[in-house]
Amino acid sequence: MTEIEVVVDPKPQQNGDTGRNPNPSPGAPIANPVVxxxxxxxxxxxxxxxxxxxxxxxSVSNPDxxxxYALQWAALNNFPDVAQYLIESNAAKINGSLCEDRICAGTIAANRGHRHVAYVLSNAAKINGSLCEDRICAGTIGKTGYAxxxxxxxxxxxxxxxNSVLLGPSFPKVTAVVGLWGWTGxxxxxxxxxxxYRCSSKDPGYIKPNSGKSATRSSDPLLDIDLSNSSIWIGNWSQLCATCKIIRPVRSKHCxxxxxxxxxxxxxxxxxxNCVGxxxxxxxxxxxxxxxxTAFIGAVTAVHRLWTWSPIIPSSEKWIHLVVMEHPGAILFLVMDAILLSGVLTLAVVQAFxxxxxxxxxxMANAARYSYLRGPDGRFRNPYNHGCRKNCTDFFIHGYINDDEVAWPSLQEAAPGSQ
Structure with a gap:
């Protein structure tokens, strides 16, 4: 989803300033954009x-x-009075007006640094329960998923x-080697x-809000932010999560x-x-x-059992047809196993890389959106890559790799001929 195009200067507007173009070209027809x-x-x-x-x-709940939606535009362009009016006009209670196209109005306001609008939206959340009405903003798959x-x-x-490969009644008795590989699988x-079970039930690394806050402050994301955090002062508003009411680490993301x-x-x-974190x-x-x-061992064992099966084949019968008729369970297993193997093998290679x-x-999917993945020359640069050996060693020993940035030379130092 591409970001909403900004149509006006997103600076706080003064009373009576509606954000229209004050200096049209001389002689140009003045078109009214407000329709x-x-x-x-x-x-x-x-x-x-x-x-x-x-x-x-x-209706305030219809998109353009x-x-x-109207509330998204008000949040993007920093019009708290407009946002308040839309909320009072029931916009906050219409499914889609706050979460359509996977972007919540509160998140837009927070990412843009529009604190007044975000405060208005947070107050609406307290009254209406949730800005997203417990909808899943980024898809239609429920929490149960495909597990x-x-x-x-x-x-x-x-x-x-x-039942169909190791102990199939039409197959000969398994040998010691085949049995060893089969039961290993x-x-x-x-x-x-x-x-x-561990992947599905384990905490992937949820970032919990700071504890010890009052009930009033805990419901307002703008009052909960840590003003001593350097991300706020240098303008990294994308690290502010208005939903979780936290300032998240650089490599984290709201799911x-x-x-x-x-x-x-x-x-x-x-x-x-579950998330993978x-x-x-x-x-x-x-x-x-x-x-x-598991899928590889199963496929090899099944192919070996079928290939070494030596039936008496009538002259009018083909071997493949006889195999399908005599061992439908083994064929079904082999087809399903091949599909599963292709998927998990691809995923294993990608994850290892x-x-x-x-x-x-x-x-990798959103490298162009993250400024910390760009070097001084604008090209992709991973500041957390410590080399293949250290990355793999830390991952397999500790279970994760620390977010310690690598010291990279400046663009001038890296230029050829620099002293």
Whole structure:
């Protein structure tokens, strides 16, 4: 989702200043940009907004042609009076008016540094319960996710492997070597289930708000911020999370599914119904690797059992047709296992590559949005990459890699011929 285009200077407006262009070109026709509720909110024209709503009966809950809502425009362009009027006009109680297109009005105001608008929205949240009405702003998948489906698939594959491949009645008795590899695969499947439970239930690194605040202050994100935090004074408003009411670390991100800020946020995985972050990324990587080994051993064992099966084939019968008819369970297992293997193998390779570089999936996908991932020359630079050996060693020993930035030479020092 691209950021909403700013249509006016987002500086606090003075009384009577509606944000219109005061200096049109000489002789140019003057077009009135305020034609509906959304444009009136974008330009801060409260008088016309009242007319559109009270006289013309326009709804404050309908988006404009670009899909953006009036309250989002008021939050973006810093019009607290307009935001207050929209809230009083029931905008805060309409699903979509605050959270449409995955951007909450409160988050927009906080990220822009519009503290007055954010304060108005936080007060509305106290009255109405939640700015998002408990909606999931970034998708339609519920908190349960696909974890029950994955659990069901793992169990079904394990049962099929035991009953149709290892102990299939039409197969000859397994040899010692095949039995060793086969039951090793079953053991890995059990370990995968254990790691699956750990990934799903473990805290991924939720960042909790500071404790010890009064009930009044705890409900206002703007009153809860730590004014001694350097991020506020240097203008890094993107680190302020109005939803969690905290100033989050640089590499963290708010997950709209889990509704928490997660330290070293990698991604939200619907297959485990949990985020992958600093505290459970090691478990997730082990789970993916164990899944890859299990699926690979199962596929090799199944292919070996089918290939070494020596039936009497009639002249009018094809071998592949006979295999499908005699061993449907083994064929079903092989097809499902191949699909699972392709997915987990790809994920394991991607995760291993990112761990070796100490970068997250979120950072790779949104590198252009994060200023700390750009060097003095504007190119991609990962300040947390300590080298493959140290990155991997720290990850496998500690379970995570510290956010210690690497000292990089300046652009002048790195230039050829510099002394």
């Amino acid at each position: 509906d509720v959304c444009s009136a909110s974008a330009y801060g024209d409260l008088e016309k907004l009242r007319g559109f709503v009270e006289r013309d009966g326009q 042609g670009h899909g953006y 029950p489906i994955l659990l069901f698939v793992i169990i079904i594959l394990t049962v099929l492997f035991i 079953v053991s890995f499947s059990v370990v995968s289930l254990i790691m699956f 709209p599914y889990c509704k928490h800020c997660v330290e070293q946020f990698d991604h939200h995985c619907p297959w485990i119904s 600093k505290k459970n990324r090691w478990d997730f990587f082990v789970f993916v690797c164990m899944g890859t080994l 990112q761990i070796a570089r100490n970068v997250t999936t979120n950072e």
